[in-house]
Amino acid sequence: MNIAVIGAGYVGVTTSIAFAEQGHHVFVVDLDKEKLEKLNHSILPFYEDGMEELLMKLVEQQHLIFTDSIQAAVRQSELIFIAVGTPPLPSGAANLEQIEQVSKAVGSALQEYRTIVIKSTVPIGTGEKVEFIIKEELDLRKKDIEFDVVANPEFLREGNALHDALYPDRIVVGCENMRARKMMEKLYQNSIAPILFTNRKEAELVKYASNAFLATKISFINELARVSEQLGINISVVSKGMGMDRRIGADFLRAGIGYGGSCFPKDTRALLAMSSEVGMPLKILEAVVEINETQVDWFMEKIVKSIGSLEGKHIGLLGLTFKPNTDDIREATSLKLIQELLLHKATVSAYDPKSTDIVTKIYPQVRFATCPLDAINNVDASILVTEWDEIIQMDWKEARKRVRQSYLFDGRNVLDPKKMVEYGFCYEGVGIGNLGKENLHG
Numbered sequence: 423m424n425i426a427v428i429g430a431g432y433v434g435v436t437t438s439i440a441f442a443e444q445g446h447h448v449f450v451v452d453l454d455k456e457k458l459e460k461l462n463h464s465i466l467p468f469y470e471d472g473m474e475e476l477l478m479k480l481v482e483q484q485h486l487i488f489t490d491s492i493q494a495a496v497r498q499s500e501l502i503f504i505a506v507g508t509p510p511l512p513s514g515a516a517n518l519e520q521i522e523q524v525s526k527a528v529g530s531a532l533q534e535y536r537t538i539v540i541k542s543t544v545p546i547g548t549g550e551k552v553e554f555i556i557k558e559e560l561d562l563r564k565k566d567i568e569f570d571v572v573a574n575p576e577f578l579r580e581g582n583a584l585h586d587a588l589y590p591d592r593i594v595v596g597c598e599n600m601r602a603r604k605m606m607e608k609l610y611q612n613s614i615a616p617i618l619f620t621n622r623k624e625a626e627l628v629k630y631a632s633n634a635f636l637a638t639k640i641s642f643i644n645e646l647a648r649v650s651e652q653l654g655i656n657i658s659v660v661s662k663g664m665g666m667d668r669r670i671g672a673d674f675l676r677a678g679i680g681y682g683g684s685c686f687p688k689d690t691r692a693l694l695a696m697s698s699e700v701g702m703p704l705k706i707l708e709a710v711v712e713i714n715e716t717q718v719d720w721f722m723e724k725i726v727k728s729i730g731s732l733e734g735k736h737i738g739l740l741g742l743t744f745k746p747n748t749d750d751i752r753e754a755t756s757l758k759l760i761q762e763l764l765l766h767k768a769t770v771s772a773y774d775p776k777s778t779d780i781v782t783k784i785y786p787q788v789r790f791a792t793c794p795l796d797a798i799n800n801v802d803a804s805i806l807v808t809e810w811d812e813i814i815q816m817d818w819k820e821a822r823k824r825v826r827q828s829y830l831f832d833g834r835n836v837l838d839p840k841k842m843v844e845y846g847f848c849y850e851g852v853g854i855g856n857l858g859k860e861n862l863h864g
């Protein structure tokens with residue numbers, strides 16, 4: 423099929439590559455000419471391991487065409503995917519400006535029947551809104567052209583994006599009639615993933631509910647970690663025990679210094695705003711957001727409790743991105759942590775394999791190291807913020823020799839506490855308590 427994908431962000435580019443890899447011809451549209459130019463030269467606008475090679479192949483085969491013309495893409499494609507951003511407004515609600523702009527442009531480009539598919543994460547009722555805007559444009563042009571609007575939310579994870587787009591757990595398609603459903607069945611006819619057909623609003627809510635539920639698992643375990651610590655219980659063992667029950671599931675039960683990224687914080691707040699708008703604010707979600715927003719503060723309290731005033735102390739941060747295998751620092755907990763450390767008048771060194779350039783611009787006061795060992799050279803405390811393999815597997819024995827004081831805070835519970843104590847660290851995780859105090863003055 424010929425497919426247009428509007429918006430060349432993480433989702434637009436990844437789904438375009440996945441469709442092209444499945445044999446479709448994809449026109450990728452964006453307003454950002456510089457981005458299009460780079461994509462044309464097989465340079466991704468974000469870091470995702472292994473994706474550039476595939477991009478290069480598909481560009482060479484002309485299965486992927488990059489353009490700034492919505493008109494040309496809409497005219498040549500049977501399916502039009504909308505994958506633009508839906509960033510948060512100050513109220514927490516989603517900003518639909520990009521969606522509205524694209525809907526208008528699609529309305530003014532339509533010449534014959536098209537199925538328009540919303541891939542972006544959008545508030546309940548956006549399908550109707552998009553339909554209304556397109557209809558309005560057609561009325562202005564005095565054209566009576568038929569079209570359908572479908573909701574087909576995306577569930578990919580950054581860092582695993584291509585795999586998730588090619589082999590999703592499920593495909594959710596919200597449509598309002600058989601014609602649209604048939605188009606979507608044709609598109610996904612070779613997919614091995616189960617397809618759930620719903621109405622449009624149901625599909626829109628499945629997306630928010632899924633992200634909110636995953637965020638709930640994280641905040642649940644993070645709050646429980648605070649309690650475990652008081653009780654002298656290791657939360658990692660508790661997570662393991664809970665996760666062995668298939669009804670609960672082991673994923674998203676890892677305690678840490680909080681979730682970040684471009685989606686969980688944004689989507690939980692947007693769902694809260696939607697629920698409040700209909701007079702039913704989701705109490706659980708209010709708590710989920712609050713726990714996440716205070717997790718760094720709680721972690722900072724632990725640090726201060728252990729090492730005392732941070733004034734003049736040298737702190738080394740390991741990892742800055744909101745999770746490993748991405749260069750994304752949107753809503754990364756590292757940013758709040760740096761801000762707090764600087765407020766406490768600490769000196770901060772940091773290492774990250776991918777995001778140093780961006781963070782340098784935000785915090786020029788921070789010294790950016792070239793490798794993990796360099797980041798903790800002569801520090802009073804080391805903090806693991808993002809669980810990059812390179813950081814987990816660094817030479818921790820050597821690391822112990824480099825630090826000035828042996829405090830080690832594991833913000834992701836990924837290091838082996840016993841080994842760290844053996845190497846001479848005083849180790850503290852999230853809900854794991856404090857081990858190796860005897861190493862403090864060694």
Ligand SMILES: NC(=O)C1=CN([C@@H]2O[C@H](COP(=O)(O)OP(=O)(O)OC[C@H]3O[C@@H](n4cnc5c(N)ncnc54)[C@H](O)[C@@H]3O)[C@@H](O)[C@H]2O)C=CC1
Pocket residue numbers: 428429430431432433434451452453454457505506507508520523524541542543544576577578579580684685
């Ligand atoms: N980033 C992720 O991992 C995931 C994101 N989502 C959702 O997908 C949507 C897109 O997310 P991202 O790709 O991260 O967004 P993004 O903000 O990185 O990219 C959006 C792109 O749309 C382009 N754009 C904006 N207005 C346009 C217009 N009028 N015409 C053409 N292009 C236009 C922008 O230039 C930009 O390149 C959001 O709703 C997000 O919540 C869903 C699943 C995963």
Ligand SMILES: O=C(O)[C@H]1O[C@H](OP(=O)(O)OP(=O)(O)OC[C@H]2O[C@@H](n3ccc(=O)[nH]c3=O)[C@H](O)[C@@H]2O)[C@H](O)[C@@H](O)[C@@H]1O
Pocket residue numbers: 543576577578579580581633636640673674675676677678679680681682683684685686744745
């Ligand atoms: O809507 C979206 O954009 C996407 O949001 C998340 O994907 P992503 O933000 O890429 O990253 P996740 O792997 O979900 O991690 C999010 C945050 O939760 C944290 N996390 C995750 C798991 C866990 O057990 N504990 C924990 O603190 C991570 O460190 C990270 O900061 C969802 O997993 C995707 O399904 C969804 O499509």
